[in-house]
Amino acid sequence: YRSRLLDVCQRNDVDLVIPQTTREVGVLGNSLTSFAEQGSRIMASPNAARVNSKASLIEVMEFSPSGLSVVFSVEGLRVAAELHGYPNRSVVVKPAYSSGSRGVRIVTPEPWNVERFLSEKPSGLECDLESLSDMLACGAFPELLVMEYLPGPEYSVDCFRGEHVQIAVPRIRTAMRDGISTDTTIVDEPEMARHALAIAEQLGLTGVYGVQFKANAEGVPCLLEVNPRVQGTMAASVLAGANVIWMGVREVLGEPVTEMPTVRVGTRCVRHWLVSEIGATV
Secondary structure, three states: OOOHHHHHHHOOOOOEEOOOOOOHHHHHHHOHHHHHOOOOOOOOOOOOOHHOOHHHHHHHHHOOOOOOOOOOOOHHHHHHHHHHHOOOOOOEEEEEEOOOOOOOOOEEEOOOHHHHHHOOOOOOOOOOOOHHHHHOOOOOOEEEEEEEOOOOOOOEEEEEOOOOOOOEEEEEEEEEEEEEEEEEEEEEHHHHHHHHHHHHHHHHHOOEEEEEEOOOOOOOOEEEEEEEEOOOOHHHHHHHOHHHHHHHHHHHHHOOOOOOOOOOOOEEEEEEOOOOOOEOOO
């Protein structure tokens, strides 16, 4: 992928490449020099590849009252699950490298019964610890994160940190599909915005990035993950007056941003998927 993209950039005199997925950041984040040598820039922080691992959250745990464990074995998974309250309460397990909710599981002690079977739609998210342990024992064990299940609202913060300007725009994720916000509204959460900027400063993250929080049972927002790239629904902040993506583009191309945009709190963005007569998704 990297070598072919380098070739495409060279043949087409590409000025800028904008990674949009976790996998791309992992590859391109370590290739900034290679692309720069032939005149192409990557819109990624110099340490994006390191922050791309969700395990980097260990470095900023003061922003997550629920805590976090990184495990490398089935036994480690069992110990961490108990540490975070299982079986008295549910815990969440997810890979250190993933996107779009891939690999995320809510490990719950609650058994399925006829009522749940008939009334709840299957999501594939829930499982019990024994089933998850058996499945993970069937191959190479991946690096996993284990944390308390957070039942409250989820927020995404669209951010930019440049030479002169930094801004964080929180929005509540009212509805999601495959890990992408389908209904999101810009909210006034100044403390969350401050935390999102402080987290990036502590991690050494610059440019465009996103931070996600989710409230625990007490309503306290806890750090969920940091995305060192353009997030899937950053267009919501653009519509609200803060074009953080364009700010990132300008900064990378040597035009430092000096203007602080005005954000319209309450702006709502709703995604719709339409299926055409030939079956194509629009």
